[in-house]
Amino acid sequence: xxxxxTIILVFTALAVYQNVHAEETSCQACHAKLNGRLSEPVxxxxxxxxxxxxxSCTNCHGGDxxxxxxxxxxxxxxxxxxxxxxxxxxxxxxxxxxxELFMKKFDPNARxxxxxxxxxxxxxxxxMFKKDGKGATCVSCHGAHDVLKxxxxxxxxxxxxxVETCAKCHxxxxxxxxxxxxxxxxxxxxxxxxxxxxYEGHDLFAPTCNDCHGNHGAVPPKAASIEDxxxxxxxxDQKLFNESPHKAWKESGLRGCMECHGNHAILKPTxxxxxxxxxxxxxxxxxxxxxxxxxxxxxSTLTGLKRKMENTKKLVDTASEKGxxxxxxxxxxxxxRNSYIKSHTAIHKFNAAYVQQTxxxxxxEVIKAQKIAHARIAEIKKRRAFFYWFGAVIxxxxxxxxxxxxxxxxxxxxxx
Amino acid sequence: MMKExxxxxxxxxxxxxxxxxxxxxxxxxxxxxxxxYYFGGLALFFFVVQIVTGILLMLYYKPTGENAYxxxxxxxxxxxxxxLIRSIHVWGTNLMMLAVLLHTFAKYFLKAYRxxxxxxxxxxxxxxxxxxxxxxxxxxxxxxxxxxxAAKIGTASIGSVPLVGPWLLxxxxxxxxxTGNTISRLFALHVVVLPLVTIGLVILHLLFVQIQGSSVPIxxxxxxxxxxFPNFFLRDLRVWxxxxxxxxxxxxxxxxxLGKKAAQFxxxxxxxxxxxxxxxxxxxxxxxxxxxLGISGELIGIGLISTGALLILVVPFLDVKAxxxxxxxxxxxxxxxxxxxxxxxxxxxxxxx
Amino acid sequence: xxxxxxxxxxxxxxxxxxxxxAALAYPILRYITPIKKREDSTLSVVASKINVLTxxxxxxxxxxxxxxxxxxxxxxxxxxxxxVCTHLGCIVQYSSKDQQIWCPCHNGWFDLNGHVVSGPPPRxxxxxxxxxxxxxxxxxxxxA
Numbered sequence: 072x073x074x075x076x077t078i079i080l081v082f083t084a085l086a087v088y089q090n091v092h093a094e095e096t097s098c099q100a101c102h103a104k105l106n107g108r109l110s111e112p113v114x115x116x117x118x119x120x121x122x123x124x125x126x127s128c129t130n131c132h133g134g135d136x137x138x139x140x141x142x143x144x145x146x147x148x149x150x151x152x153x154x155x156x157x158x159x160x161x162x163x164x165x166x167x168x169x170x171e172l173f174m175k176k177f178d179p180n181a182r183x184x185x186x187x188x189x190x191x192x193x194x195x196x197x198x199m200f201k202k203d204g205k206g207a208t209c210v211s212c213h214g215a216h217d218v219l220k221x222x223x224x225x226x227x228x229x230x231x232x233x234v235e236t237c238a239k240c241h242x243x244x245x246x247x248x249x250x251x252x253x254x255x256x257x258x259x260x261x262x263x264x265x266x267x268x269x270y271e272g273h274d275l276f277a278p279t280c281n282d283c284h285g286n287h288g289a290v291p292p293k294a295a296s297i298e299d300x301x302x303x304x305x306x307x308d309q310k311l312f313n314e315s316p317h318k319a320w321k322e323s324g325l326r327g328c329m330e331c332h333g334n335h336a337i338l339k340p341t342x343x344x345x346x347x348x349x350x351x352x353x354x355x356x357x358x359x360x361x362x363x364x365x366x367x368x369x370x371s372t373l374t375g376l377k378r379k380m381e382n383t384k385k386l387v388d389t390a391s392e393k394g395x396x397x398x399x400x401x402x403x404x405x406x407x408r409n410s411y412i413k414s415h416t417a418i419h420k421f422n423a424a425y426v427q428q429t430x431x432x433x434x435x436e437v438i439k440a441q442k443i444a445h446a447r448i449a450e451i452k453k454r455r456a457f458f459y460w461f462g463a464v465i466x467x468x469x470x471x472x473x474x475x476x477x478x479x480x481x482x483x484x485x486x487x
Numbered sequence: 488m489m490k491e492x493x494x495x496x497x498x499x500x501x502x503x504x505x506x507x508x509x510x511x512x513x514x515x516x517x518x519x520x521x522x523x524y525y526f527g528g529l530a531l532f533f534f535v536v537q538i539v540t541g542i543l544l545m546l547y548y549k550p551t552g553e554n555a556y557x558x559x560x561x562x563x564x565x566x567x568x569x570x571l572i573r574s575i576h577v578w579g580t581n582l583m584m585l586a587v588l589l590h591t592f593a594k595y596f597l598k599a600y601r602x603x604x605x606x607x608x609x610x611x612x613x614x615x616x617x618x619x620x621x622x623x624x625x626x627x628x629x630x631x632x633x634x635x636x637a638a639k640i641g642t643a644s645i646g647s648v649p650l651v652g653p654w655l656l657x658x659x660x661x662x663x664x665x666t667g668n669t670i671s672r673l674f675a676l677h678v679v680v681l682p683l684v685t686i687g688l689v690i691l692h693l694l695f696v697q698i699q700g701s702s703v704p705i706x707x708x709x710x711x712x713x714x715x716f717p718n719f720f721l722r723d724l725r726v727w728x729x730x731x732x733x734x735x736x737x738x739x740x741x742x743x744x745l746g747k748k749a750a751q752f753x754x755x756x757x758x759x760x761x762x763x764x765x766x767x768x769x770x771x772x773x774x775x776x777x778x779x780l781g782i783s784g785e786l787i788g789i790g791l792i793s794t795g796a797l798l799i800l801v802v803p804f805l806d807v808k809a810x811x812x813x814x815x816x817x818x819x820x821x822x823x824x825x826x827x828x829x830x831x832x833x834x835x836x837x838x839x840x
Numbered sequence: 841x842x843x844x845x846x847x848x849x850x851x852x853x854x855x856x857x858x859x860x861x862a863a864l865a866y867p868i869l870r871y872i873t874p875i876k877k878r879e880d881s882t883l884s885v886v887a888s889k890i891n892v893l894t895x896x897x898x899x900x901x902x903x904x905x906x907x908x909x910x911x912x913x914x915x916x917x918x919x920x921x922x923x924v925c926t927h928l929g930c931i932v933q934y935s936s937k938d939q940q941i942w943c944p945c946h947n948g949w950f951d952l953n954g955h956v957v958s959g960p961p962p963r964x965x966x967x968x969x970x971x972x973x974x975x976x977x978x979x980x981x982x983x984a
Contacts, residue, residue, distance in 0.1 A: 276927070276960035304960060306947035394742035396564050402902060409931045412945060454571075458739040461863045465728050468856045472725050475849060479718055543871055565875050568867035728860075 096136035097144055098128040112266070115216035120223075124177055131155070131163050157198050157208045161189065166210040185209075188288035193250075212236055228286070230275045234260065237280045260336035267339075278304070295335075298327040311419040316362075330354070342377065345370040345418070368423035376411060376430050376437070380404070383437050384445040395447040400440045407436035514630035515701055515719040520597060524701060524719075525726050526590035532727040533583035534689070536734065537621075541678065549630070552667020555630035556748040563745050574738035580622055584764045587785035593820050595802070599702040602810040605803035607695040610688055612800050617685045622762060623675040630670060635749030636671070636759055640664045644772065647785040705814055709738040748774060763838065765839050767830050768792055770837040799826075848930055859895060884980040887920060888974060898934025898941070901979070907931050908968060908979060920979040921954045922966040932965070941965065 102113045115141045116122055118260030121130075135143060135148035145151045155163055165186035168171050174181040183363045189195040189209075197206030204346050212228055213219075219226035227236045234257060240246060244254035260266055260280070268277035283300050298320075312318070312328075320327055332340065347367045356362040384404060391397040410433030417429040497503065515524060547566055549558040562569035591611065594600060602609035627638035642665065646656035661668030680764075703709055715720055761769050769794060775784040808815035874923030887901040887910045898911040901924055909923040911934050923931050930945035935941070940957060941950040954967045969980045 197518050206568055239921055272527075274927075274960070274962070288954045307944050343971065394570075394744070396560070398904065399902075402906065406907065406931065412930065416944075430518065451515050454739050458735055461735060462732050464856060464859045464863055468853070468912060469725050471849065471853045471856060472721055472728075476721050478846065478849070479721075480713075543868065546872065561875070561933055567870040567873065568877075569871060572871055 096127060096129070098132075098134070098136055099184075101141065101144070108309060112216040115214070118225075119216060119218045120220050121218055126167075126234055130167075157204055157206075158202070160210055160215075161186070161195075161198065161208050164291050185287040190287070192285075192288045203248075207240060211240070228281075229272075230277070230279055231269060233279050233281060234266075234269075256335045259333075263335060263337040264339040265337060280419060297329055301328045307416050308415075308419045311416065315419060315421040317421060340415070342370060345373070362421070365421060365423045369418055369426045372423075372427050372430050373414065373418075376414065376433055379434065379437050379441075383441045383444065386441060386448070390444050390447040390451070393448075393451050395451060396445065397444070400443040400447075403436050403440040403443070407433050407440065410436060499597075509697065510716045511714075513697070513700070513715040514712040515715050516703050517711045517713055518703065518707050518709045518723040520704055520707065521587040523593040523597060523786065525723065526586055526593050528698075528723045529726060529730060530583060530586035530590050531689070533579055533586055533734075534685075534728060534768065536731075537576065537579045537583060540572050540579060541682075543572045544576055546679060550670050552630065552670055555628060555670055559629045559631075563743075570742050571735075572740055575734055577743040578734055578737045579742075580625070581762070582730065582737075584618060584622065584762075587615055588656065588764070590823075591615060592827065595826065596819065597702065597704040598806065598809040598815065598818070599704075600809075601702075601705075601812075602803070604695070604702055605701060606690060607699070608803050609800060610692045612796075614688055614692060616796075617681060617688065619764065620681055621677065621685075622764070624673045624681065626762070627665075627673055628670065628677065629745070630749050631746035632749055632756055633746050633759070635665065635759065636756070638669055640759075641761070642669070644785060644789065647758065647783055647789060649786065669822065675685060703811055705809065760837070761836060766834045766837040770833050774838075871908040886976045887970070887979040888977045889975050890977060893918075896936050896939060896970060898936075900931065900933075903968075903979065903981070909934065909941065910970070910977065910979065911941070911952065918972070919952060920968040920970045921950075922968070925961055926956075926963040926965065926967075927959075927961040937975055 100115050102110050104110070112128075115377070116128070121127075127136065128134070129150075130246040132155075133152045134145055135149040138144035138146070140148075143149075145153070152159070169183050169184050169186040174183050190199060194206040194208070197203050198208055212233075214227050217227075221228045223229060224231075226232070231354075242254060242257045247254035261270075265278045269273040269279060298309060298312065317325075320330075331344065332338075344348075345366050347363075347370060350363075350366050350370065352362055352366045356366075387397050387400045387404065390400075410429070414426060414430040414433055417426045420426075494503075515521070543563065547558055547562045547569070549555060559573070560575055564570075594608070594611065623641055627634040642656060642659055643658060646652045648655060657663065658668070659671045659672060660666075692710065724810075760766070772785060772788040775788045775791075777784045779787055802818070803810070806815050806818050868966040873918055884906075885903050887900065887903075887908065888899060893899060893910065893912040895916045896911050898915040901908050902912055903922070907923040908920055909932060910918065910919055910920045923930075923933075925932050925945065925948055926945040927943065927948055928948055929942050931947075932941050932943045932950065935942040938949070939952065941952075941954070942948070943950075943959070943961065946960045949957040950961070950965050951957050954965035956962075956964055971978055971980070
């Protein structure tokens with residue numbers, strides 16, 4: 072049975088493949104001459120990955136590419152379908168992109184699970200099952216004719232462009248209201264540290280919409296999975312969090328990382344989040360609880376470390392400005408910065424002793440750098456002291472010499 | 488009496504009359520411009536400082552692309568007093584240029600170049616050029632970012648000299664680009680060729696002064712004269728000690744920087760400008776458009792600068808009046824406006840903008 | 841009286857001249873004395889002694905003003921890389937369990953050739969040349 076299926080699949084694949092290699096067709100010849108939206112697809116398609124792969128108009132739209140007249144080309148008997156509707160278009164894309172044997176011809180690593188994933192997503196459910204015609208289909212994100220590989224900078228789903236692509240619908244508050252979505256997500260995301268890394272830092276690996284929500288199986292990460300999603304990059308934080316008193320957050324109906332950091336507008340965390348009297352812990356914990364004591368200790372440890380680092384940096388800069396080479400101290404400070412970051416990660420265990428212990432490493436390094444800076448500044452003082460003594464001796468010499476010169480002049484005057 | 492015996496022993500074998508003349512009979516005229524006589528000695532003092540600190544730097548410096556920067560780093564961070572020696576050498580360049588320029592201006596305004604001292608002026612002119620040459624060849628040696636671009640831009644203008652330019656450019660760079668080969672060549676020029684030529688020329692320059700005595704400005708009657716040795720020499724010594732304090736003080740309070748190691752493909756750091764004594768030339772080259780009537784602007788700039796230098800060189804022959812001991816007001820006016828005011832203004836302008 | 845005063849002045853002058861000369865000679869003599877320390881260099885550096893690392897371990901070392909990481913592969917070969925993560929500049933570490941280099945800041949992974957395996961780092965780690973000279977493991981940067 073399996074053999075038969077394989078044979079059938081191979082044959083269908085071969086059949087499609089043969090169709091694919093067509094020369095300049097009458098579709099292009101006619102449509103290129105038309106205006107506006109009837110000719111645009113030709114140029115768009117010519118720049119697309121489908122053109123490169125030899126996928127032509129008829130592979131999606133049907134019809135007869137060898138026909139000489141419009142009516143014979145656009146004949147439903149030759150399978151012409153015109154502009155496919157949303158459901159049809161998803162099926163057309165899926166025909167090839169869900170076919171392992173076909174896709175592997177172009178890329179041995181090509182994925183073919185997109186359609187399967189799509190059918191599990193809210194987009195897919197709305198289109199394919201609820202048939203409301205409003206959800207996103209393949210072409211909503213990838214484009215209909217100008218389809219490019221995801222990592223092509225011109226592609227609609229390239230990291231720096233994908234947010235705008237999602238925003239086409241998701242920033243539309245009226246449309247989103249129907250689905251119980253606020254429509255603020257995109258503008259909130261743009262305030263986040265992730266957006267900053269993406270747009271200002273040009274970091275293509277900074278998370279965009281699809282890195283947390285998935286791309287084809289776009290579903291909101293439910294509370295159950297949010298921590299794992301964040302943990303993909305913030306692995307240490309996740310590990311510590313699971314060792315913390317908060318590890319039972321699911322049972323208590325909380326939303327993990329999101330409770331403190333938010334979801335779309337994830338700002339750069341600051342020490343102020345732990346500030347006594349106004350820290351974020353106060354959202355749940357009440358005054359007098361042990362948790363707040365932990366918060367205060369963590370706060371004073373981290374801010375103390377920060378102050379110490381800033382002061383040391385200033386000291387190193389001072390020595391550097393006065394002409395001392397400070398490479399070694401700067402290296403130690405860089406290492407201390409690493410420990411500084413680690414001690415911030417350590418917060419997620421919500422154990423004051425652990426944070427103090429981690430910060431200790433950074434403290435040790437900072438003190439090392441501080442010692443070097445102090446030694447260099449002492450060296451500057453020594454150098455200057457040497458100069459003052461030297462200068463004093465020479466000035467005295469100059470004075471004595473002046474007296475001698477004066478005596479010589481007097482002697483000379485007396486002689487003749 | 489031991490001293491006399493020894494002197495007699497030498498005298499029987501060598502004629503010491505020249506030295507005796509210097510110590511006993513050489514005098515310096517006294518008039519209101521006498522302080523102007525100090526600048527030459529000051530320049531000489533700084534030159535000696537440069538030789539001494541230069542020899543010391545050579546003990547640790549390694550003139551190759553791989554090691555030049557690291558060896559300077561070693562000098563600055565590990566060798567005891569290395570920072571002082573290098574900082575003095577760097578500051579010494581600036582102070583020596585200042586002394587040489589003041590000496591030149593002083594001699595120009597006092598018309599010390601007039602007959603019979605034309606040759607003294609000419610040898611002095613070449614010493615000025617050599618001083619610039621020292622800076623030009625020495626600056627790239629630490630091989631830091633700034634040094635690298637100084638070498639690159641500095642040598643590039645040599646390439647526009649007609650006919651021999653391209654060859655000369657490659658000869659100095661040791662290839663098409665500025666590389667480790669360039670260091671070797673500039674180093675050889677800086678520590679062997681230029682010092683040999685300069686020391687020879689300094690001796691000649693001093694010999695002229697020795698034979699002809701100090702020049703007295705036109706229509707100035709000296710009120711008397713003092714023996715060069717020891718009276719004037721002690722005064723010189725006093726000035727030198729003052730200069731030494733300034734030099735060591737600058738080196739202590741504003742030590743020379745190490746900068747970043749040169750990287751061949753890095754882009755030039757912003758605000759890159761040559762040393763202050765090259766600023767007039769730099770600014771003139773910058774002002775001239777890239778082409779004038781089909782001739783390259785750089786070539787015209789170099790032509791202009793060379794013409795100016797040539798005019799300064801032949802001033803003793805142009806200023807006929809002065810050689811007749813008549814006051815040549817025109818030359819003083821040109822000197823004030825072109826040499827002094829213009830140069831100063833252009834230097835300040837280039838420094839600020 | 842006058843003569844003795846002059847003699848005193850000459851004596852003082854001589855004394856201070858000696859002091860001045862000594863102040864000049866001292867730094868020069870100290871300068872000439874060769875330094876004992878190994879010359880520091882940003883092109884090559886002694887990363888470790890041999891017999892410090894065992895197979896499948898790694899250690900950090902100072903390379904000029906930047907950290908480097910020296911690794912002994914499970915096969916007992918030495919490899920060295922820049923320890924500065926190409927993502928946000930954190931210092932990477934060797935994970936013996938995974939036999940890979942790991943950056944703890946955003947979970948970036950590099951293989952034993954310094955190539956990015958997963959996570960946000962945009963570029964591979966810079967690789968250095970390693971050779972053994974006597975008791976020292978020397979790490980060298982290719983020409984700057």
